[in-house]
Amino acid sequence: MSNRFLPDNNLLFDANRRISQLRTLLRLILLIVSSLLATYFIQYDFNQIHIALISTIFVLSLFYVFLTLDTSSIISGMLIWGLTILILFLAWHNGGLYASAITALPCILMLAIISTNRVVFIPLVLFILLAIYALGYAHVFGLIAFKSTDQIEFVWRKAFDISVVLFSFSLVMSFITKDISSLLFNLSQQNETLLNEKNEAIKLGNYDDLTELPNERLCLEGLESLITIAQKKGTILAFITLDIHNYKDICSSLGHSQGDLVLKELAVRLLVLFNGQPYLYRFPGNEFVILRPAIDYEEVSVFAEQILQALTSPFMIREYEIELLGAIGVAIAPFDGDSMELLRKKSHLALYKIKDKKTCEYHFYDEDLESIESNKYQMIKALKLALENDEFELYFQPKVDLSNGKIIGAEALIRWHRPNHGMVPPDVFIGLAEESGLIVDLTKWVAKNAIQACKGWHSADLNHLSVAINLSAVDFRRGNLPQTIFKMLNNACLSTHYLELELTESMIIDDQSHVQSQILELHTKGVMLAIDDFGTGYSNLGYLSRFNVTTLKIDQSFIKRMNDTQHDYLIVKAIIQLGQSLGISIVAEGVEDQENAELLKQLNCQYGQGYYWSKPLKNEDFIQLVKKHNVI
Numbered sequence: 001m002s003n004r005f006l007p008d009n010n011l012l013f014d015a016n017r018r019i020s021q022l023r024t025l026l027r028l029i030l031l032i033v034s035s036l037l038a039t040y041f042i043q044y045d046f047n048q049i050h051i052a053l054i055s056t057i058f059v060l061s062l063f064y065v066f067l068t069l070d071t072s073s074i075i076s077g078m079l080i081w082g083l084t085i086l087i088l089f090l091a092w093h094n095g096g097l098y099a100s101a102i103t104a105l106p107c108i109l110m111l112a113i114i115s116t117n118r119v120v121f122i123p124l125v126l127f128i129l130l131a132i133y134a135l136g137y138a139h140v141f142g143l144i145a146f147k148s149t150d151q152i153e154f155v156w157r158k159a160f161d162i163s164v165v166l167f168s169f170s171l172v173m174s175f176i177t178k179d180i181s182s183l184l185f186n187l188s189q190q191n192e193t194l195l196n197e198k199n200e201a202i203k204l205g206n207y208d209d210l211t212e213l214p215n216e217r218l219c220l221e222g223l224e225s226l227i228t229i230a231q232k233k234g235t236i237l238a239f240i241t242l243d244i245h246n247y248k249d250i251c252s253s254l255g256h257s258q259g260d261l262v263l264k265e266l267a268v269r270l271l272v273l274f275n276g277q278p279y280l281y282r283f284p285g286n287e288f289v290i291l292r293p294a295i296d297y298e299e300v301s302v303f304a305e306q307i308l309q310a311l312t313s314p315f316m317i318r319e320y321e322i323e324l325l326g327a328i329g330v331a332i333a334p335f336d337g338d339s340m341e342l343l344r345k346k347s348h349l350a351l352y353k354i355k356d357k358k359t360c361e362y363h364f365y366d367e368d369l370e371s372i373e374s375n376k377y378q379m380i381k382a383l384k385l386a387l388e389n390d391e392f393e394l395y396f397q398p399k400v401d402l403s404n405g406k407i408i409g410a411e412a413l414i415r416w417h418r419p420n421h422g423m424v425p426p427d428v429f430i431g432l433a434e435e436s437g438l439i440v441d442l443t444k445w446v447a448k449n450a451i452q453a454c455k456g457w458h459s460a461d462l463n464h465l466s467v468a469i470n471l472s473a474v475d476f477r478r479g480n481l482p483q484t485i486f487k488m489l490n491n492a493c494l495s496t497h498y499l500e501l502e503l504t505e506s507m508i509i510d511d512q513s514h515v516q517s518q519i520l521e522l523h524t525k526g527v528m529l530a531i532d533d534f535g536t537g538y539s540n541l542g543y544l545s546r547f548n549v550t551t552l553k554i555d556q557s558f559i560k561r562m563n564d565t566q567h568d569y570l571i572v573k574a575i576i577q578l579g580q581s582l583g584i585s586i587v588a589e590g591v592e593d594q595e596n597a598e599l600l601k602q603l604n605c606q607y608g609q610g611y612y613w614s615k616p617l618k619n620e621d622f623i624q625l626v627k628k629h630n631v632i
Contacts, residue, residue, distance in 0.1 A: 018072055022079075022115065026064045029083065033057055049093055056086050077120045080112045084124060088131050096135040096144040208282035210260055211267040219281040219289055220340050226279070226291055227333050237333040238300040239343035240290040242270075242307060243351055245325040247286040254320060261317045262324065269310040273303070289344075297332070297364070304328050304362040312360050327354040328362035336365050380436045382418060383429060387441055392416055394449050395616035398625060399468070399587060400608050402601045407626050409466035411502070411609065412450035413616050414442065430472075439472045446470075448488050451499065453619050455492045462626055468500035468530060473507040473515075482521040496526035500551065504532050516547060523548040530587070534575060544582060552579050556590020556610070563595055576603050 037053040044050075059082060063075050087108065091099035105128055112121045138144040206218050214222070223239070230237045244266075251259035263286065270280050270288065279291040290307070294300045307328060315322045329350030331343045346365040353363045386392060396410035416424040433439040446469050454467040475481055489496055501522065507515065519529060530551035531544075544552075554575050561568040572588070579586040588600050591610030600608060614625055 019067065019069060022067055022072055022076060023064065025111070025115065026060055026067070026079070029079070030057060030060050030064070033060065033086075049090065052086060052089055056082065076115045080108060080116055080120060080124060083111075084108050084128060088128075088135075091135060092138075092144065096139050097132070102132075211264055211282050213267055213280055213282040213288075215281060216283055216289075219283075219291070222279065222281075222291060223333075223340055223343070226293060227338055230293060231334060236294055236296065236300070236335070238290075238292040238294055238303070239331045239333060239336075239347050240292060240300075240304065240307070241329045241344065241347040241351060242288040242290065242311070243327050243329075244286040244311075245327060247324075250322060250324075254322070258317055258320065258322070262315050262322055265315050265317065266311070266324065269313075270307065273306055273310065300330060300332070300364075301362075304330060308360045308362065324360075326360055327351050329354075329365070330362060331365045376432060376435075379429065379432050380438065383433060383436070383438050383442075386416060386418065387438070387445065391418060392442075392445060393618070394446065394453060395618060396453070396467075396622040397609055397616040398614050398622065400613050402588075402597065402605055402608050405629065407613075407629055408464065408607070409468065409500070410622060411468045411470075412446055412453070413470075414446050415616075434472050434474055437474060439474045440478070443469070443471060443475045444484065447485060451488050451492045451494055454498055455494045456619070457623065457626075458494070458498075460623060462623065465626065466498045466500060466528070468502050468528075470502045470532065471507070476507075476515050476518055479518065481518050482525075485522060485527065486525065497528065500528035500530050502530045502532040502553070505534065519547050533589075544584065549584060551585045551587055553587040553589050553609075554605075559588050559590045559596060559600075559610075560592070563599065572600075572605075573603055576605050580604065 033053055033056050037050065037057065040049055040053065060079075063079060067075055084105070087101045087104050090101040091097070094101060109121075109125065109128070112124050116124075135144065206215060207213065208215050223237075226237050244263075247259060247262075250262060263282075267280070267282065267288070270290070274280060279293075281289040281291075283289050292300060292303055294303070308326075311324050311326050315324065329347040329352075331337065331346035331350065333343055336346045337343045350363045350365040354361045393415050395413045395415050397413060398407045399409045399411065400406065401408050414426060414430075416426075416429055418424050430439070430442075433442050450467045450469050454465060457463070457465045471481075485499070485501075486496075489499065503515075503519075523529060528550045529548060530553055531549055532553045533555040534552045552575060554572055558568045558572050558575075562572045563569070576586050578584075585607065586605050587607040587609060588596075588605050589609050591597050591600065591608045591612045593612055596610075597608060597612055617625060
């Protein structure tokens with residue numbers, strides 16, 4: 001059924017309520033008509049009015065019986081029209097316009113407004129108006145004779161009729177008013193519920209669930225107003241970004257629930273610093289943003305120190321004592337910008353200036369940082385072009401057997417000959433490659449060319465040589481490193497045990513489960529694993545067996561000082577003894593003189609690398625060096 005034929009009040013009442021409403025109304029009308037019929041039986045002899053009333057009662061009873069959801073609209077209309085015709089019929093037989101029944105017409109119209117729609121109501125109003133004028137016409141032309149033989153009897157009868165009509169009208173209106181009151185109460189409750197839901201939605205959209213601090217959206221609003229105030233007063237506004245360095249480590253070791261509790265406790269501590277000014281915000285991740293109005297830079301510096309003090313004081317979370325490490329980057333409005341985008345970017349640039357992740361520091365943005373960032377961007381673009389244009393070359397640092405001085409392999413080291421710039425040091429571009437994700441492509445290039453070079457050595461009858469390549473933590477993130485390595489080895493027809501992969505301790509500790517599964521797959525097929533710069537990392541020896549480590553490379557900082565300091569000598573000696581007890585090969589890096597080489601040989605260190613034998617060489621020069629040492 002089309003919506004235009006549905007009752008208007010369906011907007012206010014649901015279907016079940018409408019059925020209940022109509023049933024109650026039918027019972028009321030049946031009671032009124034039955035009372036009226038009884039009155040007529042007492043006062044008059046049986047006539048047409050009695051028949052009309054009896055018929056009405058019968059029809060109303062049928063309506064009551066057959067009232068359903070499907071018939072409610074039809075019955076509503078028929079009920080209103082039927083009552084209207086009944087009232088006009090009674091009026092015609094009881095004095096026309098002077099009949100008491102006429103006073104019931106307003107009640108009928110009220111019922112029509114409540115229980116029907118315009119399709120019923122408008123024609124009904126027009127019909128009643130025409131009927132009124134028709135009754136008037138009947139009076140004028142004598143079609144209705146108004147007679148009363150007994151004036152006293154007529155008055156009392158009139159009073160009774162009017163009383164019945166008014167009582168009926170009051171009864172119906174009481175029912176309608178009660179229904180409307182109930183409806184308004186329900187609407188009020190629904191409105192209150194909707195307001196609460198709206199407020200909750202606004203809160204969810206504007207506040208952080210964990211710390212209940214305002215989020216980035218409210219920070220934007222607060223920033224605009226605070227900048228306007230600062231400009232009027234001639235003061236400054238500090239946009240402070242606080243980043244927690246070791247949050248991931250805390251979550252990895254103690255669980256995310258503990259990490260969440262730390263952030264909540266940190267938020268409470270930081271709020272204490274504001275003296276009632278709510279300028280602390282939580283951004284996605286473990287980042288907090290603080291807006292601090294200040295007179296000058298010195299005041300901002302003092303406040304930054306207070307933040308670091310709040311950060312570095314240990315947190316007692318359940319049974320754990322947790323220490324946070326973080327950094328603060330500060331951008332100043334209006335000097336560094338007057339928008340969220342600019343100030344946030346420059347506070348992050350200030351954060352990047354803090355390279356030592358093991359200390360808590362703060363740094364202000366300066367224009368040099370923008371230049372550094374621009375240079376980084378240009379360097380990353382140049383790296384992409386270098387990969388496309390094959391601007392890289394591999395150099396090989398020999399690995400020597402200390403027992404006989406023979407070269408048994410080499411570490412592959414990438415070099416970049418940048419056009420118009422010359423040789424770019426690895427420590428300049430390797431970090432950028434890791435940061436930008438290009439390290440994955442670089443590692444593939446190194447692995448492919450190192451494996452092909454090793455196969456070339458074997459073809460030149462140097463078939464005992466192996467090659468080692470360095471890996472980055474980023475290389476493991478995609479999870480397909482083993483497949484990539486195996487495919488390269490198969491294409492070169494090189495056995496897996498001639499390839500060694502070098503990792504740092506921090507790479508293993510940071511993502512043990514993800515790295516371990518891939519390392520295990522590589523080790524199972526015969527690929528060797530070396531730990532580079534051993535002794536400078538976490539010194540957690542448990543991973544040596546879990547990751548099937550085959551080689552430990554002693555960091556060159558210990559090797560260079562082992563002849564001068566007892567401390568470094570003992571460290572080197574301990575690492576060599578550890579390798580012997582675990583069946584792990586030991587390589588000493590950074591050997592630069594004969595004295596170091598002889599001492600390492602006395603300590604039973606198996607292998608060495610360093611300028612004492614050779615600097616990193618191009619492939620052709622490396623082959624010549626190997627042949628010169630007669631290692632065939």
